[in-house]
Amino acid sequence: MRLQNKKAIVTGGAGGIGRATSLAFAAEGASVAVVDLNADAAEAVAEEIRAAGGTAIALAADVSSEADIERVVASVVDELGGIDVVFNNAGIIRRTTAVETTVEEWDRVFGVNVRAIFLMCKHVVPIMAANGGGSIVNTGSGWGLKGGGQAISYCASKGAVVNMTRALAIDHGPQGIRVNSVNPGDVDTGMLRDEAKQLGQDQAGFLAEAAERPLNRMGQPSEIAAAVVWLASDESSYVTGSALVVDGGGIA
Numbered sequence: 001m002r003l004q005n006k007k008a009i010v011t012g013g014a015g016g017i018g019r020a021t022s023l024a025f026a027a028e029g030a031s032v033a034v035v036d037l038n039a040d041a042a043e044a045v046a047e048e049i050r051a052a053g054g055t056a057i058a059l060a061a062d063v064s065s066e067a068d069i070e071r072v073v074a075s076v077v078d079e080l081g082g083i084d085v086v087f088n089n090a091g092i093i094r095r096t097t098a099v100e101t102t103v104e105e106w107d108r109v110f111g112v113n114v115r116a117i118f119l120m121c122k123h124v125v126p127i128m129a130a131n132g133g134g135s136i137v138n139t140g141s142g143w144g145l146k147g148g149g150q151a152i153s154y155c156a157s158k159g160a161v162v163n164m165t166r167a168l169a170i171d172h173g174p175q176g177i178r179v180n181s182v183n184p185g186d187v188d189t190g191m192l193r194d195e196a197k198q199l200g201q202d203q204a205g206f207l208a209e210a211a212e213r214p215l216n217r218m219g220q221p222s223e224i225a226a227a228v229v230w231l232a233s234d235e236s237s238y239v240t241g242s243a244l245v246v247d248g249g250g251i252a
């Protein structure tokens with residue numbers, strides 16, 4: 001029960017890594033707000049938590065919208081009674097080069113992957129600061145720390161997540177707020193399968209390539225969730241501004 005009495009927001013909470021982390025937060029005693037574009041899937045995750053005896057609400061939102069973020073933050077304060085932990089995890093990928101990427105696609109990737117984190121922090125930090133602190137975890141990527149092919153907007157956006165995390169840690173450490181990024185390698189989720197589709201590649205071959213790393217397999221969402229629970233909990237009380245890599249040794 002490492003998150004007992006904590007109130008947590010998980011964005012992209014209906015999908016692979018977000019869903020696993022919502023469940024892990026709840027198993028550690030947190031009340032969880034599952035935030036996602038997909039209202040039905042978010043409700044299903046919240047219901048799964050409640051069925052297991054936990055506390056959870058589902059909130060439909062587009063995290064790139066400031067109006068949606070303001071509504072989510074107000075609802076969580078109202079319904080859960082505060083905010084101690086935020087996992088800014090919603091993200092999208094477009095597998096294209098600069099030449100192939102439209103301006104609209106570029107802006108959408110940055111809206112969901114980068115602006116959403118800025119907006120959430122803008123509205124949550126004052127609440128955490130007034131409450132003596134909190135923990136924010138942002139989902140970067142191995143491709144926020146090194147480059148990757150045919151993913152120009154994604155690589156740029158995840159690099160921004162990693163460095164925005166450091167800047168947030170510097171600004172808000174004195175208020176007792178820790179901010180870290182978790183940087184997964186290839187994890188077995190819908191996003192990975194969608195990438196194979198976007199690239200027009202055979203799914204089995206794409207997933208086999210994703211497993212090519214020292215631990216010789218893809219990651220599971222629960223393995224990212226375990227790292228996020230640690231960053232969210234007081235066990236990581238002296239950790240801020242870090243970029244934690246959870247990738248089966250891929251970057252190594």
Ligand SMILES: NC(=O)c1ccc[n+]([C@@H]2O[C@H](COP(=O)([O-])OP(=O)(O)OC[C@H]3O[C@@H](n4cnc5c(N)ncnc54)[C@H](O)[C@@H]3O)[C@@H](O)[C@H]2O)c1
Nearest residue numbers: 012014015016017037062063090091141186187189190191
């Ligand atoms: N799967 C991987 O291999 C991998 C690797 C590195 C980083 N990541 C990152 O992990 C995070 C989660 O990815 P995943 O693999 O679980 O993906 P996923 O597609 O399985 O889940 C993403 C969730 O985010 C939601 N979402 C998308 N846009 C949204 C928006 N505008 N507002 C609210 N919710 C929105 C989706 O509905 C979905 O439920 C992303 O930031 C992704 O970039 C994933």
